[in-house]
Amino acid sequence: MVSYLEKMSIFLNKLLFGFAGITLIGMVLLTCTNIFLRCVWLPIKGVYEFMGFFGAMVTAFALGYTQMKRGHVGIDIVVNQFSARTQGILNGINYFICMVFFALAGYQIAVWGTTIWRTGEVTETLRIIFYPFIYGVALGCFILCMVFLVDLLKVLVEKKVPDR
């Protein structure tokens, strides 16, 4: 069960991370094209809005993978002093708190996205809908939640301290 969940989590995180990479390249191309067109003709309308939304996708889609690779900075000098068993318990508490927090954050962001969708709110310059990007951030939070869930289950079921 845990290994099935883990495989699914790895697949989804890699998929989203790939999207984040493509979006990042898109941000560079969009900005350079805008500078070029501004010099020779007219700037692209709404670049400011698109860059913000793309930036949100880059971060949200990279959240889970970065956590999988332990890329978020933390203080481990204290935890490392304890036995493997104690480390497991402390990590388990840590994963549980983070999981609940990001589940709540993801849920509330999704609720807010739904409100934006229902009220038909659009961006100021391009007048386009932007709730899909809000749902994207909520998705990033849920996938991060999944990473914490897998780590927590590993600690509880397999009594394994995930690599730091």
Added chain:
Amino acid sequence: MNPVLVGVIGILILLLILFFLGMPVGFAMAVVGFCGFCYMVSFKAALNMVATDVWTTFSQFGLTVIPLFVLMGYLAFNSGIAERLYNTAYKWVGHWPGGLAIATIGADELFAAICGSNTATAATMGAVALPQMEKYHYDPRLSSGTVATGGTLGTVMPPSVVIIVIGLQTEQSIVKLFLGGILPAILMGILFVLTILVLCRLRPDFGPVGPRTSFKEKIGSLPGVMEAIAIFVLVIGGLFFGLFTPTEAGAVGVFCTFIVSLASRRLTWKAFTNSIVETLKISCMVFVLVTGAIIFGRFLAVTRIPFLVADFATSLPVPPFVILAFVLLIYLIGGCVMDALGFLVLTIPIFFPLGIAFGFDPIWYGIILTMVTTLGAITPPVGINLYVVKALAPKVDIGTIFKSVSFFVVASIISIIILIIFPQIVLVIPGMVR
């Protein structure tokens, strides 16, 4: 319960417990900020605040500058630019006592001008310079300290991720902060070079003299620095003259570094994808730190702690520079126990308003904080650059690396003192921009 007491409990107990549980700093700040806001206002308000702050921060146009400058640095890391910079510096000063170490600092200074990360700068220059210094029998107490400390120039010299984060968190102009970092980075470099010269004068065995090169070879090596200087001039010049926004400057920097990397035929598909992967991980880490700090800052604002601290400090019968020294000492100690950037984003909501209350120039204060933050990267036990050097020179004992940076820490502190005495060094270039 008294709001201040709630704040103190939040900071001193809850936050420290989560930190020592090993929870990532950004997540811990967000969780404590959420819980504190929940207690002070309401659960619903806290939930709405978190959702709004996460979305607003992630989609903030100003923050898009971070992945672009990080990507620029990683492309430079994989482009071979560092080797050419080092070779040029080596041709010019390699025959001096400690010349290879001085060449490392010179190349660091130029590489820092296109790379905004101290870790990437230390890793890149270390990979190039450490084998050379070992070949010429440099003492590890000099070579490892030079590489670890030279990397910190990447944080002060623009473009710098730390400066961007300070700018965004304090709502100061990133352009002015970038420009304000140029002369302090040069000053730091000069003091590091002086440190190497003094050390080699006292202990000539630390940095034996290298082979002399002809004047023709020296001139012939100059094209090696041109591409880095050209990228720096284009990016920072574009910002200075108002041709680009910081985000655009980052994108132009990425594009130019990519072209240089392609032209030098050093950029493989694997190196390119690695650059993207590392950029995404670092950017995500920084975004999480900033978001966590913003959520934590909301809680602090409700408790009114930042304002009370500022009021209390301004009422003390001591000169502002005593308070400044106290703040810098806290950063120095904080940098020893936790990641320097994490400590910076955590404390800015408290210490930045404090500095402003004392009438410090925000650009000058931002650069001083940047410089003291860089020290966190080389102070044991958590100084990241020390471990970068350890990874690159596994034969060198970590204790030797810890000792090796001590000479340079003194030089860094002297450069901060000089900037406190002569704030014009920071402010002269930003003052030229309207």
